[in-house]
Amino acid sequence: MHRSQLAGFIIDCQTTDLDTAAAFWSAALGLPEHRHADPAEASYVELETRPGDLHIEVQQVDHPSRVHLDIETDDIEAEVRRLEALGARRIAAVRRWVVMEAPTGQRFCVVRAARANFVEQANTWD
Numbered sequence: 728m729h730r731s732q733l734a735g736f737i738i739d740c741q742t743t744d745l746d747t748a749a750a751f752w753s754a755a756l757g758l759p760e761h762r763h764a765d766p767a768e769a770s771y772v773e774l775e776t777r778p779g780d781l782h783i784e785v786q787q788v789d790h791p792s793r794v795h796l797d798i799e800t801d802d803i804e805a806e807v808r809r810l811e812a813l814g815a816r817r818i819a820a821v822r823r824w825v826v827m828e829a830p831t832g833q834r835f836c837v838v839r840a841a842r843a844n845f846v847e848q849a850n851t852w853d
Contacts (some may be wrong), residue, residue: 730849731806734799734838735782745772745787752785779844795833797824799840801849806837809852 740748749772753760758774770787782797800806807817807825814830824838840849 728851728853729800729802729805729809730840730845730851731798731800731809731837732842732845732849733781734797734840734842735776735784737795737797737836738783738785739788739790739793739795740785741788741790741792743787745770745785748787749774749785752783756783758783779842782842793834795835797836797838799838799842799845799849801840801845803837803839805852810837 738748738752742748749760752758753772753774756774758776761773761775763769763771763773772785774783774785776783798806798810803825807827810827811817815827818826818828818834820826821836824836826834826836828834
């Protein structure tokens with residue numbers, strides 16, 4: 728048994744100027760920026776949301792700009808297998824998450840559970 732739920736949205740920006748991209752999305756959504764101290768996270772700027780709200784992050788990427796969603800889970804491998812059974816396919820394992828593609832072509836990520844409401848609100852799967 729494992730749990731999963733929608734974690735949030737990642738705004739992928741094909742840009743060399745992450746600061747300007749993050750400033751735009753921060754102002755557009757009315758959410759303050761939060762920069763990660765870890766140099767390994769330099770291509771991400773988190774937008775601060777209220778506790779329990781969906782996670783929103785601006786990411787510098789080398790592919791065309793788009794928005795993708797993250798599904799958070801307490802068992803990444805079990806969730807990936809569940810989604811594969813529904814028709815999704817595994818694209819790549821990246822650091823602490825797995826990139827997948829829906830049967831309809833959209834890319835999304837399966838990530839570790841992080842939202843405060845996870846245990847209370849996540850779906851439970853066999």
